[in-house]
Amino acid sequence: MSFTPDAPATLDAPTTPDSAATPDAATTPDAAALRLPLADLAGKISGEVLLPGTAAYAAAATPWNVAVAVTPVAVVAVADAADVVTAVRFADTHDLDVTVQATGHGALAHTRPSLLVHTGRLDEVTIDPAARRARVGAGVRWQRVLDAAAEHGLGALAGSAPHVGVVGYLTGGGLSPVSRTYGYGSDLVTAFDVVTGDGELRRATATENAGLFWALRGGKGALGVVTAVEFELLDLDHVYGGCLYFDGADADRVLSAWKTWSATLPEQASTSIAILRLPAMPAVPPPLADRCTVAVRFAWVGDPADGERVIDPIRGLAPAIFGGLGVLPFTALGMIHADPVDPMPVHERSLLLRELPDSAVRALLALTGPAADCPQVIVELRLLGGALAREPRESSAVCHREATYSLLTIGIAAPPIVEATAGHAAAVLEALRPWSGGISGPNFGTTTDPAIVALKYDMAALTRLATLTASYDPNARMAASHPVRAAAGLMQSQSPSRSRVRF
Known part of the structure; x- marks a missing residue:
């Protein structure tokens, strides 16, 4: 099949996330039936094909969010972009969906037969200090980029958890502890190398495959498997910030004051507030364990003295039981939120x-404050x-x-x-x-729920995303495209108004 990638395509959106190109259950391929073809695939790539029942398969398939069951027919631990091309074409030939994983922080439950492309070995990190640009492979986590950029006095617009993968973060927009100053992480992206759902390796920039470039910044993995990304770096080597923790009994006072204070902040300031109920475990400081606490996170880009003056009203609200503020090297950006690192079963x-x-x-306080019966670990x-x-x-x-x-x-x-x-x-x-x-x-x-996916985009953007998936992935091989196409169909059926969605 031939097509023009950015040309409009007829959108025949499925009515459920998994309905696109659904094979008959009696003919659904499984690992046993594909053993010989998978062996042939292994001989054609530089990486490895990992099969169920092996420790290597379990290690690669298990996501960071262990609550999500990930059971692909096989895992292809790719070594380069050519391996990704071969894997995606294999999936198309054998009627398999394609799922993608590096760290598995954004893992989605997927029940259709699938091939998991694991990008952990795509570990390139190249810093161009003169141009203030980075090129990063799809298997790289943010902390490595922060450390590499810091060698040149530069920063990278990482998120609150630097152990998260770069590509998954950027394809979803990317919200940093300093985003109010610099925007979304995806706003600084200049190029992607991506294998689209039709098995073609493409480069996407503002001038080359421009529609694909638009979609990859915010469309998550619906269009293909990103193998590398290039983005602008920040002329920033430190930040003033940290976190102040207050007792949960002060939640009403702190949250009410934070709401008023935060509405007046200039762009140099970024902040969040979280009501925490952290369990007693080695990674949790004893003053915060097994109790309700309130955390005010703060980051200031500019003169630390100015940042200290800006945060001062929050400092005086109540006695802090833990934490502090000061000048941090930008490589320590993750200390502001102190997000958990170890894999765990998470509901978000x-x-x-x-x-x-x-x-x-x-x-919010009625449901999550210190007097509430709240099972959430974090409400932010x-x-x-x-x-x-x-x-x-x-x-x-x-x-x-x-x-x-x-x-x-x-x-x-x-x-x-x-x-x-x-x-x-x-x-x-x-x-x-x-x-x-x-x-x-x-x-x-x-989520794979099309009703919730529909709320992540406006109608024009979602329709364009779904149309682009039909162009670049005509056989709907990318598992992440299914809920996008279903959501577009749902929104079109509800136009001009959306129905009430229950969460």
């Missing part, structure tokens, strides 16, 4: 807020606006830039509390819905 849900009035704060509000609200130099699939705050719930997705965690998270999002309209973003709260 998120929402973007258009406003945060006092009534919204009251609603993050200030948006600033550079995040502006369109980038080259437009992208990142939508809802008008949002002023993001809301995130993170709980343990394991028995016996998984149902309580999910039900409570849904109640929190429903309670805050009046100040949101239900809008969300691509990176947080990953």
Whole structure:
């Protein structure tokens, strides 16, 4: 089949995430039936084909979020972009979907027969200090980029958890502890190397495969397997910031004051606040374990003395029980949020807020404050606006830039509390819905539910994303494209208004 990649395609959106090109159950391929073809695939690539029942398969297939069951027919641990091309074409020939993983932080449950392309060996990191650019392979995590850039006095727009993979973060937009100053991580991307769902290796920039470049910045993995990404670096080697932890008894005072204070901040400041219920475990400082606490995170780009003056009103709200603020090397960006590093079973849900009035704060505290029966480990509000609200130099699939705050719930997705965690998270999002309209973003709260995916984009962006998947992946091989195409069909059926979605 031949086609023009950026040409419009007829969108025949499936009605469910897994309905596109669904094979008959009686003829569904499995590992045993594919053993000989998989052996042939192994002989054609520089990497490895890992089969179920082996320790190497288990290690590669298990995502960071261990609550997500990942059971592909095989894992292809690719060594280069040519391996990815071969793997995607193999999947097409043998009627398999393609899933992609490096760290598995954004893993999605997928029940159709699939081939997992594991990109962990694509570990290139090249820094061009003169141009202030980086080229990074799809298997690289942010901390390595931060360390490499720092050797040249530069920074990279990493997220709050530098152990997360670079590519998954950037294809979902990417929200950094300093994003109000610099925008979304994807706003600084200049190029992708990607194997699209039709098995072709392409380069995507603002002038080459421009539609694909638009879609890869915000469209997650719906268009293909990214093998490398290039982006601008920051002329930044330090930041003033850190985190102040308060007792949960002070949650009402701290959250109410933070809401008023945060609304006045200049773009040099980025901040979030989180209500925490951290379990007692080695990685949790004893003052924070087995109790309700409130964390105010803060980062300031500029003169540290100015940052100290800006944060001072928060410092005096209540006695801090842990934490502190100071000048940090930019390589220590992850210390501000101190996100967990070890794999765990996680349930995430998120929402973007258009406003945060006092009534919204009251609603949130009623469900998550110290007196609430709250099973969430973390409930976070993050200030948006600033550079995040502006369109980038080259437009992208990142939508809802008008949002002023993001809301995130993170709980343990394991028995016996998984149902309580999910039900409570849904109640929190429903309670805050009046100040949101239900809008969300691509990176947080990953899901295959097309009704929720539809809320991550506006209608024009989602329709364009789905149309591009039909052009670049005509046989719907990329598993991540299924909910996007289904969501577009759902939005079109509901136009001009959306139905109420329950979280």
